[in-house]
Amino acid sequence: MSDRRQRKQEYESEPCSFAHFQVVKEYERAVIFRLGRLLPGGARGPGIFFVNPCTDTYRKVDLRVVSFDVPPQETSLDEATDPWGVKVERVEVKDVRLPVQLQRAMAAEAEATREARAKAIAADGEQRASKALKEAADIIIQSPAALQLRYLQTLTTISAERNSTIIFPFPVDLLSYLLEGKKAAGSRSVKPSSNASMAAAYSSAPPTSPTTTYFSTASTFSAPVTHSHSQAAVSPSTSPGLSL
Template identity: 35%
Template sequence: MDPTSMYIAIAAALLLLILLKMSIRIVRQYEQGVLFRLGRVIGVKMPGLRFIIPVIDRLPLVSLRIVTMPIQSQGIITQDNVSVDISAVAYYRVVDAVKSVVAIENVVAAIDQIAQTTLRKVVGRHSLDQTLSETERINRDIREILDQLTLAWGVEVVMVELKDIQLPDSMKRAMARQAEAEREKRAKIIAAEGEAIAAAALGDASDTMMAHPLALQLRNLQSLVEISVDKNSTVVFPAPLMSTIGELSAFLARENQAATVAAAKPPVKAA
């Protein structure tokens, strides 16, 4: 073989290898390939080894995995005119590879911008208390609005979560004072309820002691036992107040009766 023929064979082999390399595409398991032929969409290539026509065909690969996209902190004014900084995170995935390539130029940048706008719009409809306490509803509203927009791009928003809510220092102090006042209110209410229950219990106990005088004596003995535990040098013996009052009343009644009888008797004449 002459050198010219050998050079031609080597060039042909190299050209064949180059064309073979340009015609082979590998679509991974989590991807789909959108096949363009002369600028028109021919179809979708599933995972595996795929062949295309060099120069004529183009096969961009689209990932179908869930993408985590942080939504940068947004300065938002709530419905009750409180300025807050809120950041969030969104999870989305491509459900239609053709639409994600044909319908929009850069799906990642588009979702990022529309997510920031939707976050400001949804949070701005709620007051600060609602934003702090109803995060689940806000997350659901943001996701539903994003889904209505992104489904036309072949993208489904799986989840949106508010990640961080930054409040002004003055608002933090005001909320701390409010929480402290709320705790004091609950403490006073609980103390008042306890006093009412104790007063009712004492009333029932006094009725029982009035009906059973020995119950008061037993209570006095219990008080003596409690005092003796402290080893005091002075022992205080509680007088049975109710029985003492009763005995005093009976004594005064007897004295009055005796005085009345003595006054009613005629005087004795001297002999």
């Protein structure tokens, strides 16, 4: 506080002054000294009070909160202000200087928190979109006309982009029919158990004449063999699927 301001707030009465009554404002108090000692009863005010101009002097004290900048210091505020009778009500931090490593760690933590929050929001939006698409697909499946309109809308969108690709919508129902046809064709198979049993019975029976046995996927055929010098002739067979 400057000396000029202190002179304005401080008032010392002269010994022979005629100002016996003084007034202090609501936010001020008057401390009276009589012959250099503090007058009993504490500070006077607010309002009017009497001062003996011959023996008393007084000083006005402003009780309003004063804001001012404190120079940088490395000490606790309470320890620094208690000896002076000053009570610190509020301290506003304007700048904080942190080590570089701590700044990087805090920045990485904040970035990870933002990324996790963004992923959670994206996952929530994707889940809601999936539910909406499922409901729309269920509605379209129930109405074939709606599916055809969807095809036409897709074609209109593609043609508006001036693409050289031509797309023809293929009904999904035909795929189900084709799959069912393949399953039915695959289920038609011949059981070889009858052929195996007939072959076993033939091999166990005593040979009567030399014969040649032919097997096919449908049945088993036997034909007699006639020997002539060095060639063997097989009787012709009209059964389909036979091979020599």
